[in-house]
Structure formats: structure tokens, C-alpha cells
Amino acid sequence: MDDRETLMMTPGPTALPEEVREAMARPIQNPDIEPAFSEFYGDFLGKLARVYGTDDDLVVLAGEGMVGLEASVASLIEPGDTVLCLANGIYGAGFGDLVSLHGGEPVLHEVSPTEGFDPEAVREAVEEHEPDVATMVHCETPTGVLNDFDGVLDVFDEAGVLTICDAVSSLGGVEVPTESIDICLGASQKCFSAPPGLATLSVSEAAWERIEAIEQRSFYLNLEPWRDLGFEDPPAAFPYTHSVSDLYALDAALDRLLDEGIGTVFERHARAAAHCRERGRDLGLEPFASEHSSPTVTAFAVENADTLRERVATEGVVLATGLGEFSESVLRVGHMGYNAEIGRVDRAMDALEAVLD
Structure with a gap:
């Protein structure tokens, strides 16, 4: 060696790039008190939206990517809801476990780990099971498989099925059809090249409507309190104290991507x-x-x-x-x-x- x-x-x-590590070492501000942090956070979300390529609302949660996956399921799915889980790998199938944990009824639509998803086969599954929500994984990292969901997302849109997509290992490195996804998940430690510790989510208006209509079943993983934070004076009303240093690091990482x-x-x-x-x-x-x-x-x-x-x-x-x-x-x-x-x-x-x- x-x-x-x-x-x-x-x-x-x-x-991690040097400037990302340096950003994490900055003196922290109090997000619950200092207006300057609200200004920073508003600018930060604007940068994140450009990387996502979306006009949807963005939510950033403390915790690695799994926090975003479970928060999405906990916030969108009520007991008894049917959820179609597209699976050609361990993470696609794993969505079914989260759905069961939160009272939903998962239906796995499985294909070989080396295959993609046929939109017509997905359409048949939608017609048979009439799901309320569908889950999918854009990049199945354990096998290096990138799934093409363009036609599949059209099927769900036509049927009025809300979608949750794990794009943790692709977002920021390859184009993701975020505008066709109701909740699109990312994480700081993958293509952003920031430290582990933050999950990012884009949330469509249709997803917000469902989140606000169903009964709250989770406290910390509930997405509803993150809507309409406001960034004017007084400071933004964050539901919980945010991970300030992790946000500084991710902000620096976003600057690198946008500058390039x-x-x-x-x-x-x-x-x-x-x-x-x-x-x-x-x-x-x-x-x-x-x-x-x-x-x-x-x-x-x-x-x-x-x-x-x-x-x-x-x-x-x-x-x-x-x-x-x-x-x-x-x-x-x-x-x-x-x-x-x-x-x-x-x-x-x-x-x-x-x-x-």
C-alpha cells in the first residue's frame, strides 16, 4: 500500500471535496432564532430545486436516506391502503416492508434484477390491484441497475396513482424524471458528495393534498409540518431544530454542482x-x-x-x-x-x- x-x-x-468539509466546520447559527439562517435556508432550497429540476416543494430531513423513505410512506399511506411496489432489487422489495410496517397492503410487482419494468405489465397490475400509491427505486445500487420509469410513470399518472421514487443513488448524477414523481427522494452522501446525515424530498401538490387529508400516525416522520415554513421575519418556524452543519456542507456541495x-x-x-x-x-x-x-x-x-x-x-x-x-x-x-x-x-x-x- x-x-x-x-x-x-x-x-x-x-x-468529500475540501470546500464541503470546510463548510461543515463553519460556526453554526440558531435556525429557530436567527433570521440570517432563514435567508440562508431559502437560498439553499432554491439551489436544491435547480439540481432536482422541479418546481415542487422541497423538504430536507435530518437523517440519512432511509429517513426520507419511511417519512414518505408514513405520511402518504393509511392502514388498508394498497401500495404497488415495483421491485427488481433489494431496495424495491424493501419498500414493501415499510408499507406493511405502517399498515398498508403491499403488492410486489417483481422482475429479474437484470430487467427493467414493462409499462404494459405495470398497467395490468394497476388495473388488477387498483393501488392508492406506487413505490419504485430509480437506481438499485446493490446491482448497479438504473431503471427507466418514463412509460411507467405515465401509467400511474393516467390512473391517478401517487408515486414515491427512491432516487437516492441517482439524483445529482443522472437525469431523474422528478416532475412526474409525487415524492422523489435523495440523500446528501451520494451524488451530492456531502456527509451522510440529510434526506431530501420533492413533494407534489397532489402528495400534499393526500398528506393533509389523512390522519397523522407519526410524529417525527410526518411531512405535514414542513409545508409552508415561511422565511420572512420572524425566522422560519422549523418543526424541529435542523442539522445546521450538515446543511452548510450540502449547500457547498450544491454550489459545486451548479457551478459546473x-x-x-x-x-x-x-x-x-x-x-x-x-x-x-x-x-x-x-x-x-x-x-x-x-x-x-x-x-x-x-x-x-x-x-x-x-x-x-x-x-x-x-x-x-x-x-x-x-x-x-x-x-x-x-x-x-x-x-x-x-x-x-x-x-x-x-x-x-x-x-x-
Whole structure:
């Protein structure tokens, strides 16, 4: 192992740019008292909206991405509601567990982990089960699969089905159809390249109407108090004390994305992904799902993934294995956010080549 700093090339958390780390160290303001923080927060939400590409309201919750997933389910779903859960991976299926936990009736629409979703098959499922809400995952990170939901979202829109989409591992690295999604979820530690600790949500007017109409069943995970905070004097009335330092860090990360330009950021991710897969093929490795691979993470089909991960770590690079049934058959390189850069990909693949040799 050389004397360079260890390179973390996992699919979240990512390495942090220096200015993001510095922003987190700023002296904090009191969000409940100081008007200056309200001004900062209003500007911050404006930046986040530009990255999301949406005019919908935005909510930022303290906690990593799972907080946003559960808050969405807790706020939209009443006991007895039918929820269609699109699943071609562990996180898509996991939505069903959250739905059950909050009293809903999950119906799993499952396809192979290497396949996408057929809009006509989804339409048949909607006609058969008449769901109130549908859940889906844009990027199934454990297998590196990016799902195309354009046609699927049209089906749900025509049927009046509200949608929750986990875009935690894609938002900020690839285009997400946020304007067609009722609640779109992101997280600070993925393509934003900020520290873990914040979940981000865009919430449509239709979603707000449902949230406000159903009986509250959760205190901390209820989204309703986050609507119409107001940023004029006196300071914004946050439901709870916000994670100020995490917000400073994410604000700096958003500045980086916007300064580069969102279109340019997407192109950079695409180049990094293509280069990673080219290097992998030179080593005899193929992506787990070659036809649906995400620009933010490459999941290579391997044997003994955990042993490979440990050996790569001795070269000063941290990679990740798959999860669940793919924990030993998938090795993942996260080229998202700050790590979507050819030099970083090359260092990771050089380390992998060294241990394979």
C-alpha cells in the first residue's frame, strides 16, 4: 500500500471535496432564532430545486436516506391502503416492508434484477390491484441497475396513482424524471458528495393534498409540518431544530454542482462510468446488468467479492460488495459525485488490476 490517502470509491458515502468539509466546520447559527439562517435556508432550497429540476416543494430531513423513505410512506399511506411496489432489487422489495410496517397492503410487482419494468405489465397490475400509491427505486445500487420509469410513470399518472421514487443513488448524477414523481427522494452522501446525515424530498401538490387529508400516525416522520415554513421575519418556524452543519456542507456541495452545470455533471458521470467498464472488460470483468447499468455505480460480476474487496483495500482503495444474495457475486465501484472522475476511476481500477494479477 502506498502513502497516498485512502480513496473511498464506494457507492455512497463518497469522498468529500475540501470546500464541503470546510463548510461543515463553519460556526453554526440558531435556525429557530436567527433570521440570517432563514435567508440562508431559502437560498439553499432554491439551489436544491435547480439540481432536482422541479418546481415542487422541497423538504430536507435530518437523517440519512432511509429517513426520507419511511417519512414518505408514513405520511402518504393509511392502514388498508394498497401500495404497488415495483421491485427488481433489494431496495424495491424493501419498500414493501415499510408499507406493511405502517399498515398498508403491499403488492410486489417483481422482475429479474437484470430487467427493467414493462409499462404494459405495470398497467395490468394497476388495473388488477387498483393501488392508492406506487413505490419504485430509480437506481438499485446493490446491482448497479438504473431503471427507466418514463412509460411507467405515465401509467400511474393516467390512473391517478401517487408515486414515491427512491432516487437516492441517482439524483445529482443522472437525469431523474422528478416532475412526474409525487415524492422523489435523495440523500446528501451520494451524488451530492456531502456527509451522510440529510434526506431530501420533492413533494407534489397532489402528495400534499393526500398528506393533509389523512390522519397523522407519526410524529417525527410526518411531512405535514414542513409545508409552508415561511422565511420572512420572524425566522422560519422549523418543526424541529435542523442539522445546521450538515446543511452548510450540502449547500457547498450544491454550489459545486451548479457551478459546473447540471448537464456537464451528467456527462462527467457518463464518461466515468464508460471508462470504468472499459477498464473492467480489459480485466475480463462484465457489469452485472450491462443493458441497464447506472452512470453512478458499476457492479461487476465476480467470484469471492468480499475477498477481492479486502485485497483492494490493501492497495489503498475502498470498494463495496453487493448486498443480500449478491454479497459474494458483485463488486461495486462507486463513480458518483466527486468520485465521477477519470483519475479516481483509474486509481480504483489499477488497484483492482493489481490484486487480480
